[in-house]
Structure formats: structure tokens, C-alpha cells
Amino acid sequence: MGKSRASRGILLTSNLPQLQNLIKRDPEGYREEFLTQYNHYLSLLRLHQVSSAGATTSSSATDKSNELFGDLITFISQVAQCYPEDTKELPKQLRELLLGGEGGTTVKGDLRRTVVKNLVMLRNKEIIDSIELLQILLPLLPQVPQALRGVIRHTILTDIKTSNVKTKNHRLNRVVQSLLFGMVESGMGAEVVGDKGKGKAKEKGGEAMWAVMMVKELWKKSVWNDAKTVSIVALAAFHPNTKVQSAALHFFLGSENEDEDDSDEEDGGGVRAARKLARNMEHRLEVGKSGKKREKMLTQMKKDANKKGKKKAAGIGHTPNFPALELLHDPQTFGEKLYDNLHKHDKQYSLDHKILIMQLLSRVMGVHKLCVLGFYSYIIKYLTYHQLQVTLILVSLAQSVHDLTPPDVLTPVIRKLAQEFVHPGVGAEVIAAGLNAIREVCRRQPWCMEEDLLSDLIDYRKSKDKGVVTASRGLLQLFREVNPGLLKRRERGKAASMGLIGNQVLAYGHSRDAAEGIEGLELLDEHFANLRKEANGGISDDSDAEMEIDEDDDAGWENWDVESASSGSSGWEDVASDGDEDIVLSDSDDEDDKKKSAKSKGKKKAEKDDEDEDMDDAKSVVSMAPSAATEVSQTTKKLSLLAQQKILTPADFALLNELRLKAAKDLAESGGGSAAKRKLAALEASKRHVADDEADRFLTEAEILGPRKKAKATWEERMESIQKGREGRDKFGSMKGKKKKDAPSSSTNREKARNKPIMMAVHSNKVMQKKKASLRDKQIKLRASIEKQKKLKH
Incomplete structure (x- = not known):
């Protein structure tokens, strides 16, 4: 056409x-x-x-x-x-x-x-496809300017997230993870420059920095959460570029307060950027038009900037990335390499960077119960009260200790803490911090404390400062629970003295026998029996028990997804046998069983005689203590039935906790005594902390510092309080009369006279008339006052 x-x-x-x-x-x-x-x-x-x-x-x-x-x-x-x-x-x-x-x-x-x-x-x-696109875009990140970098970053994150929405795209994830691993590994051979001093050389590590940032974003969005992702950041934790290393450390520490020059400033979300925007908005209001809407925007921008400043000043976050710490491959080697890096480059790293490494090393040691003994000899030189950020160092020390840490290594550390922090030559806050740090170390390893030193430390409970008294009493209460034998008789207390008899503290390295059953399991069995009875119209029927338990198992595992750490396989896998022959399960009619049955007849006859003797002994025991034997048999029957018929699901354990708490409340209300009340308090405390796993709970600076007086408010906090008080009232109006009275009104003349200056009051007309009054006028007023008082009495 x-x-x-x-x-x-x-x-x-x-x-x-x-x-x-x-x-x-x-x-x-x-x-x-x-x-x-x-x-x-x-x-x-x-x-x-x-x-x-x-x-x-x-x-x-x-x-x-x-x-x-x-x-x-x-x-x-x-x-x-x-x-x-x-x-x-x-x-x-x-x-x-x-x-x-x-x-x-x-x-x-x-x-x-x-x-x-x-x-x-x-x-x-x-x-x-996505793989070809990401292979092109990922190497571009450190090369392009900021505007284009944001587009590329958003494209990469969106593509990976979209590809993993329905199911995990393992092929794409493996390729991208290999690219990121190569970006980090490319700069590992460079020389470590360090971050101390202003004249440091320019470091090269843009590719590795962006690799770590991409991994962090994907982890935060729950797109990647496997061990391979953690291995990329674990490699970056030893990168020669201190900025890359710091970003990797922050990933494990769970801190959002990273270097603003690297990530926050580029996204416009840093403290400096927020304050700059607030100043620009304030300037526009001064030179241009102003309105309520713009004033509200300015107020909100200032609040956001203040919040970010407080968050940055708070230091490392208190919510560590516990899943990432758990997924570390070979944590012992990782911890040893962290310590070697810290010790080797001690003079090249700044104090802030060394504290980051200490924080991560201590948390890895605490989570995996590692023993990196050189860390305690290294950290001992920083245990002085005039050391900058000493509270973070004390937190790192306490977090690294666990029940398998050798006490001989910790004893010099405890002595150093006592010599530097706990003596009359320092302030009360220093003494409280030292006692709290010693208490936290001894809570994790009680055998590191010496008897004479403990006696001196608990004497500080007679101090005049509240924080010192609280810290010393906390140390005393700790040893009353964990090892009262180190205390003097008069300091043990009644409960500790009674518990010391026949209940000795286990030595280092020893553990108590494993539990034979689950406490309160019979309550769960009774609950299921009641449910079956209600379902059958009040008639107990155990014939359908197994069917109902199977149905409960399916419901109990809902919303309980546990992903494999390897993330390389999903579901069940077929395990091949050594040969091509199938596995055949033999019945009792096989030839081997026929041969063995003849041999076992003689043994069964001998065993039958022994069983008869055991039954006679058992009958005699039951006749001597029928009630005790019956109780034991009933308990054993309940445990065995429930263990044979049902695998407890997470929902069953949650129900078991509720039943135990309810039984403890009933026992305490019915007069169970102090023991029942203590058990109830313990169960309620465990319920409050059920959302925060004990392994995921790390030490904070506030626990080291202890209770303190309220710090003086900053200028931003005072301005925020003033603005909050001005909300809902006129610009210069007073809310005094409107707040304190039922009917809104202004203050009376009598109320105003109370606040009148004394020099004005003495020259007022009322006072001057009293001074000039005659004797007759004074008599009349006095008689009228007496008559009035008489009428009030009657």
C-alpha cells in the first residue's frame, strides 16, 4: 500500500x-x-x-x-x-x-x-530478564551521580522484591548475591588506612558500601533473610574501608544511626538535612507570606529534626539484629577475626569505631557462648571512669560474659572495676555505674567474685546516694539468689539461709539434670478432656480423642513459619539408599524372626520369674503407701497418654502457660501461702517478657547507669514543652481561671490581693483605714466578730 x-x-x-x-x-x-x-x-x-x-x-x-x-x-x-x-x-x-x-x-x-x-x-x-538487567545496574551504583543513583537503587530493589513476592526466586537471588559478594570481595586486599585523624588518605570502597546498603534494604524488607545474605555482610565487617566496615557492624547491631554522609544525607533523611529544611522553611516564612498551615509544617519539621538528633545522640540501638547473629556461619572464627582486627589496628581506628567492634564481638560471644579470652585482657585498659563513652564499654564487657566463661579470666576484670569505679575518691554516679557493671558480670558468671571484695562492695548500701544504695542492694540480692555462700551469715537473709541447706550452688561447668517432663502438662490434659466432654454433651468419650487431637495439631501450627537457614531447599527431600534395592520391612513371619523366636523362649521364661518377684515387691510397697503410689501412677499415666497421642504445637504451649497462670492465681487466692504468691509473680513476669525472648534481650546503658536524677532539659526540649503548653489557648491568654474552676471565669479581687506586692499592700486604702480607725470603731468590729463566731458554733 x-x-x-x-x-x-x-x-x-x-x-x-x-x-x-x-x-x-x-x-x-x-x-x-x-x-x-x-x-x-x-x-x-x-x-x-x-x-x-x-x-x-x-x-x-x-x-x-x-x-x-x-x-x-x-x-x-x-x-x-x-x-x-x-x-x-x-x-x-x-x-x-x-x-x-x-x-x-x-x-x-x-x-x-x-x-x-x-x-x-x-x-x-x-x-x-531480571538477571541481565541487574548485572548491568549493580556495577553502576558507585559510578553515577546522586540523582541517577536513586533511580537505579529503586529499580534494583523493586525488581528483586517483585521477583520474590509469590515464591522465592532462588536463581535470581543466587546471581545477585554472587554479584554483591564479588563487589565486597574486590576491595579486601587493600591496605587498612583507619579513620583516626583528619589527614587520612582517601579510601576506596564504593562498590562494597553499596553492596552492604543493598543487602540491608533487602533484609529490612524481608526479601532476603537467609544465611547467604548474612555471609555477605560478615565479609564486609573485615573490609579495609572503615566506612564499609562500620555499615556492616551497624547491620548486626541493629542500629539505624549510621554515618549520615553515606546513606542518610543522600536520601534526605539525615539530621543535618532535616535541620537545613527547617531553617529554609523558617526563612521563607520571615521574608514571604505566612499562614497557619505553613507554621504547622515548620513546627512538625522542627520536631522531626529534634527526634532524629536525640536518636543519633543515643548511640547504638538497643534492638540488635538477632536473626542475623544466629545465622552466622562459624561464629567462633568470626569472633576471633573480629578480635584480631580490633587488636591489630588499635592505633588506626578511632574510639567510636573500636566501640562498635566491641559491641558486635560481645554480642556474638553472648549469643553463641564463645570464649575469646584475649578480649578481656584488651578491654581492661579502657576500664577507667574518665574514659570517653565508658558506659558503652561496660555494656560490651557485661554482654560478652556467659556461664561458660572461665572465672579466672574475669576475676582481674572485677578487681579493676572495683579499683577504678568503687572508692570514695569518685562521684556517686561513678560508684553506681561500677557496682551495676559488676552486678551484670556476676549475674552471668557468679564464680568470678571474691568473698572479701564482695563484702566491701555490699557495704555501700549504707551510702546516702540513692543510685549507689540501689546498685549495692542489687548486688547483695543477686548473691542471695545465685551463691549465698559468699555472703556472711547476717547478710544472707532468711530465704537464702534456708535454701543454702541441702541445695548447694553448682560448680563452674556443671549443670543440673535435665527435666523429666513439662511442668503443668496435666493441666493441658484435663483441658482437652473437658473440651471432649463438652463436645459429647457432657459424656466423656475417649474414642474420638485421637481424631480431635490430630485436628488440633493442624490448627496449632498456623502462622508458625520457620524458614531454613540454608534457604537452598524447601519442603521434604527424598533420601536415596546406598543401593538400588528398596527397603523392605520384615514381619514376624520372616525366617529370621522364626530362628530368633526359639532362642528367646528360654529367656522369656527366666524373665517371667523375675517379673513375678518384682510384682510381689511392688504389691508390698503399694500396701505400705497406697495413696502415694496411686498419685504417682496417675501422673505417669497422664504424661504418657498425652506424650503418645499428641505433639505439642506452639499454640499448645501458649495455652499451657495460660492454664498454669490460672492455676497459680486460684492457688494464691485460696490461701496457698507465700510460696504460691511467689510462683504467681514469677509466672506473670515471664508472661510480660514472652514477646521479648531472653536471648534477644541485651544490656543497655540505662541498666549500667542505674536510677539517676532527671537531667536538665535541652533548649529544644524546653521549647517543645512551651509550645505544647500554648496549644488550645489564645496567644497571651491565661488558663488559670478556666482550668481550676467548674464555671470558666477570671480570678477574683481577693485572689489578686494575695499576690499583691507587700509594699503596695501596706499603702492600700484598706490597710490605711485600719491604722486611722478610732478606739470606738475597733470595739464595734471586735464585738461583731465575737457575735459572729458564737453564731457559727451554735
Whole structure:
């Protein structure tokens, strides 16, 4: 079909959008025009490669050529799905333009942004897959400017998240994780410069920094949560670039207060950026129009900036990334490498960075119960009260201790704490912090304390400072519970003295015998029996017990997803046998059993005689103590029945806790005594902390500092309090009369007279009249007052 002369004008290069529209409607009819533009695109591509290789052209000509080249790239990408054979080399060409190919040339500026957008469009049209796109975009992150970097970062995160929505895309995840691992590993051989001093050399680690940031974002969005993800950040924790290392440490520590120059400032969410925006808004209100809406916006911006400042001043977050710590591969080696890195580069790292490493090392030691004994000899030099951020160091020390830490290693540390922090030459806050730190260390390993030192420390409970008294009493109460033998007789208390008899403290390395059953399991059995009885109309029927228990098992495991740490397999796996033969289960009719049955007849006869003797002994025991034997048999029957019929689900354990708490309340109300009340208090305390796993609970600075006086409010806090008090009232109005009275009114003259200055009151008309009154007037007033008092009495 021929084209009219009027329609040929729209096929020029300046009308590429119209040509693109026509090609999408009729690809075969406009194939010739497409090939003309495609050849033009190839010629500009070769021209760009030649000019980048060394040819010199004017800047205006280069800008015009780049603009035309970008339009052609967009046009070819838009219609690529119409001519797949002709444009099969397009993704490769765009990749070379961004990353450099055989010619070693890359595009810059707006042309690079155009190429990136067209690559994303090709991915959306499924001309290329996610793996090919991410292999191009990930290496670009440290090379592009900030504006384009945000687009690339958002594209990568969205693509990975979308690919893992329904099911885990293991192939894509493995490829991307390998790329990120390579980005981190590429700079591991560099020399460690450190972050101490202003004249430090410029560090190289942009690729590794962006790899860690991408991993953190995907972990935060719950897209990646497997051991391979943690291994990438674990490798970055030993990167020579201190910024990369700091970002990896913050990932494990769960802190959101990272270096603003690296991540927060780029996203516009840092403290400096927030305060700068607030100042700009305040300036616009001063020089331009102002209104209530803009004033509210300014107030909210200031509040946000103050909150971020407080969060940054608080230091490391108190919610560590506990799942990541659990998924560490070979935590002992990881902890030893952390300590070696800390010890080797002690003079190169700043104090803040060393404290970050101490925090992570201590938490890994506490979670996995590691023994890195050199850490205690290293940290002992920082245990002085004038040391900067000493509370964080004390927190690290306490968190690293556990019940398997050798007491001999901790005894010098306890002595150092006592010598530096607990003596009359320091302030009360220092003494309280030292006592609290000693208490937390001894809570985890009581055998590190010496008897004479403990006696001196608990004498501080007679101090005049509240914080010191609380800390010393806490240490005394701790040893009354864990090891009262170290206390003097008069300091043990009644409960500890009674418990010391026949209940000795276990030595280091020893543990109590394993529990033989689950406490309160009979309550759960009775609850199930009552449910079955109600379902059967009040008649107890155990025939359907097994069926109902199976149904309860299915419901009890709802919303209880446990992902494999390896994340490499899902569901059940078939295990092949050593040979090709199938496993055959033999019955009692097999030949082997027939041969063995003849041999076992003689043994059974002998065993029968022994059983008869045991039964006679048992009957005599039952006759001597029938009630006790009956109780034991009933308990054993309940435990065995429930254990045989049901596997307890998380829902069953939650129900068991509720039943135990209810039984303890009933026992305490019915006069169970102090023991029942203590048991009830313990169960309620465990219920309050059920959401926070004990293993996930780490020490904080507040627990080391102890109770303190309220600190003086900062200027921002005072202004915030003032603004809060001004809400809901006029600009200069008083709320005194409106708050304290039922009916809103102003203050009376009598109330105003109470606050009148004394020099004005003595010269008031009322006072002056009293002074000038005659004797007769005074007598009249006195008699009237006496009469009034008499009437009030009657």
C-alpha cells in the first residue's frame, strides 16, 4: 500500500514519536523506515565509539549528536519487540555504552540516564530478564551521580522484591548475591588506612558500601533473610574501608544511626538535612507570606529534626539484629577475626569505631557462648571512669560474659572495676555505674567474685546516694539468689539461709539434670478432656480423642513459619539408599524372626520369674503407701497418654502457660501461702517478657547507669514543652481561671490581693483605714466578730 506525500513528512527523524506509533500499529508496513532509522542509530554508535577513543569535536556538536543519539536509542527500544531479529544485539550494545565494552568507551550525563531508562523499559517488556538487567545496574551504583543513583537503587530493589513476592526466586537471588559478594570481595586486599585523624588518605570502597546498603534494604524488607545474605555482610565487617566496615557492624547491631554522609544525607533523611529544611522553611516564612498551615509544617519539621538528633545522640540501638547473629556461619572464627582486627589496628581506628567492634564481638560471644579470652585482657585498659563513652564499654564487657566463661579470666576484670569505679575518691554516679557493671558480670558468671571484695562492695548500701544504695542492694540480692555462700551469715537473709541447706550452688561447668517432663502438662490434659466432654454433651468419650487431637495439631501450627537457614531447599527431600534395592520391612513371619523366636523362649521364661518377684515387691510397697503410689501412677499415666497421642504445637504451649497462670492465681487466692504468691509473680513476669525472648534481650546503658536524677532539659526540649503548653489557648491568654474552676471565669479581687506586692499592700486604702480607725470603731468590729463566731458554733 503506497503512502501519500503528506504522510511522508511524519517519517522524518524529527517525528520519531509519530513513526513509533505507526510502527506499533503496522510493523511490516513500516519495516523499511525502521531499518533506515536503525542504520542511522548504528552509524551514530560507531561515531560515538570513535569520538570517545580520541577524536576532538566541539562541545555544541557533541551535545547535538548526543541528543539525536538518545532519541534514536529511545525509538529503537520502544519498537524492539516488533523486530526481535533485527534488534537482538540492542541489549549488548546498551550494556557496552554503560559499562564499556571492546572499545572501552562509556556514555556520560543525560545520555547515560537515557540508556538506563531504556534498559529498564526493555526489562518491563520482557525483552531481557531480571538477571541481565541487574548485572548491568549493580556495577553502576558507585559510578553515577546522586540523582541517577536513586533511580537505579529503586529499580534494583523493586525488581528483586517483585521477583520474590509469590515464591522465592532462588536463581535470581543466587546471581545477585554472587554479584554483591564479588563487589565486597574486590576491595579486601587493600591496605587498612583507619579513620583516626583528619589527614587520612582517601579510601576506596564504593562498590562494597553499596553492596552492604543493598543487602540491608533487602533484609529490612524481608526479601532476603537467609544465611547467604548474612555471609555477605560478615565479609564486609573485615573490609579495609572503615566506612564499609562500620555499615556492616551497624547491620548486626541493629542500629539505624549510621554515618549520615553515606546513606542518610543522600536520601534526605539525615539530621543535618532535616535541620537545613527547617531553617529554609523558617526563612521563607520571615521574608514571604505566612499562614497557619505553613507554621504547622515548620513546627512538625522542627520536631522531626529534634527526634532524629536525640536518636543519633543515643548511640547504638538497643534492638540488635538477632536473626542475623544466629545465622552466622562459624561464629567462633568470626569472633576471633573480629578480635584480631580490633587488636591489630588499635592505633588506626578511632574510639567510636573500636566501640562498635566491641559491641558486635560481645554480642556474638553472648549469643553463641564463645570464649575469646584475649578480649578481656584488651578491654581492661579502657576500664577507667574518665574514659570517653565508658558506659558503652561496660555494656560490651557485661554482654560478652556467659556461664561458660572461665572465672579466672574475669576475676582481674572485677578487681579493676572495683579499683577504678568503687572508692570514695569518685562521684556517686561513678560508684553506681561500677557496682551495676559488676552486678551484670556476676549475674552471668557468679564464680568470678571474691568473698572479701564482695563484702566491701555490699557495704555501700549504707551510702546516702540513692543510685549507689540501689546498685549495692542489687548486688547483695543477686548473691542471695545465685551463691549465698559468699555472703556472711547476717547478710544472707532468711530465704537464702534456708535454701543454702541441702541445695548447694553448682560448680563452674556443671549443670543440673535435665527435666523429666513439662511442668503443668496435666493441666493441658484435663483441658482437652473437658473440651471432649463438652463436645459429647457432657459424656466423656475417649474414642474420638485421637481424631480431635490430630485436628488440633493442624490448627496449632498456623502462622508458625520457620524458614531454613540454608534457604537452598524447601519442603521434604527424598533420601536415596546406598543401593538400588528398596527397603523392605520384615514381619514376624520372616525366617529370621522364626530362628530368633526359639532362642528367646528360654529367656522369656527366666524373665517371667523375675517379673513375678518384682510384682510381689511392688504389691508390698503399694500396701505400705497406697495413696502415694496411686498419685504417682496417675501422673505417669497422664504424661504418657498425652506424650503418645499428641505433639505439642506452639499454640499448645501458649495455652499451657495460660492454664498454669490460672492455676497459680486460684492457688494464691485460696490461701496457698507465700510460696504460691511467689510462683504467681514469677509466672506473670515471664508472661510480660514472652514477646521479648531472653536471648534477644541485651544490656543497655540505662541498666549500667542505674536510677539517676532527671537531667536538665535541652533548649529544644524546653521549647517543645512551651509550645505544647500554648496549644488550645489564645496567644497571651491565661488558663488559670478556666482550668481550676467548674464555671470558666477570671480570678477574683481577693485572689489578686494575695499576690499583691507587700509594699503596695501596706499603702492600700484598706490597710490605711485600719491604722486611722478610732478606739470606738475597733470595739464595734471586735464585738461583731465575737457575735459572729458564737453564731457559727451554735
